[in-house]
Amino acid sequence: MMITPDALGRLPETPSQTAGPYVHIGLIPKQAGFDIFENTLGEHLVATATRGERIRVEGRIFDGTGTLVRDALVEIWQANTDGRYAHPADRQEGKATDPAFRGWGRTGTDFETGLWSFETIKPGPVAGRRGHQDMAPHLNIWIVARGINLGLATRMYFDDEAAANAADPVLNIIEQAARRRTLVAQRDERDGRAVYVFDIRLQGEDETVFFDV
Template sequence: MVQNLDNMRETPSQTAGPYVHIGCTPNVAGLDMFGGDLGAVMRTGPVQGQEITIRGRVLDGTGMPLRDAMVEIWQADAAGLYPSPEERRGKADPHFTGFGRSAGDPQSGEFIFETVKPGRVPYPDGRLQAPHVSFWIVARGINIGLHTRMYFADEAEANGEDPILTRIEHQNRIATLLAEPEEEGLYRFDIRLQGTGETIFFDI
């Protein structure tokens, strides 16, 4: 006999909803826990290299900011070294975590990272990549996190040699991966999910 399950309702279609913030950034969600959220601070002391701020928004197909997005970044330090046990090329900056997590501002949707400008990292074949920051984005309606990269518009020579950027078939879309300097030490990087100027995303 088939069991009647009419009393069980379908869960909401909001795949991330408030849960991603409660679980990943509880302090932003209003829960005072752990003395701060993981990834909220990337510079834990005097760091090497140029200190920078990255600001941006995740925009939908109409150009409106997503106010419930959460963004994570992973990057090398100023010398191009990762703070990872797998790093064999040298010792990374002990005052730099390399990992950041930011929930978008609930009003403007803006994310902010206080970090350092990364150094160049070798590609598997030895060629140097341009300075870049890896991004991961989740929000309502995004079933699987989106991966992209942020490069720096003021690193034109390095960008022209980068083994990833030079592989992109539609070179006119590279601009969607470039952070523009707004003032000394401040870069803006908006991520567009759809429509005109859609950001390039990577299948990782």
């Protein structure tokens, strides 16, 4: 079908599509029952030699009605224990790289429970833009699912980093303190290990803050 411009020379917007049910098959096939990749980059970001405090991060995703989203894909990108990213563009001085830490992970919400999780380490503070005020330890999170045309970007901070959170330049952009709390994970202890719980709400009351990146 040929698309023609209107009287003002404008073309109509191309129809969009949601991510569809094939996100899992293409990006996390093992969860969808397809063991097709030799190396699966999944929810385990650490190795035996990785430096830093081992933690588990977990949560659930809710839609605007409070219903669990059981088919979402979740990615994280974070600094190492010294606050440095595993990327050549990170040139922070005085912060060591960690070859044993990938710094990036991908998983999906469990089809039954809606739970997503990562095995990682707690990151260190990262220098702000142009070397300004340090940012508090945090994870960068990206979410995609059916019904979400564009991936949603957010952050997860740690509730036991209150002083650093209070000074964080990104959190301070959010004017309402109650909204900042939607980005702070709660620490728990299980079998002597730290577990941070971070639920994400896509809409409605207590909607998680998302960023235009």
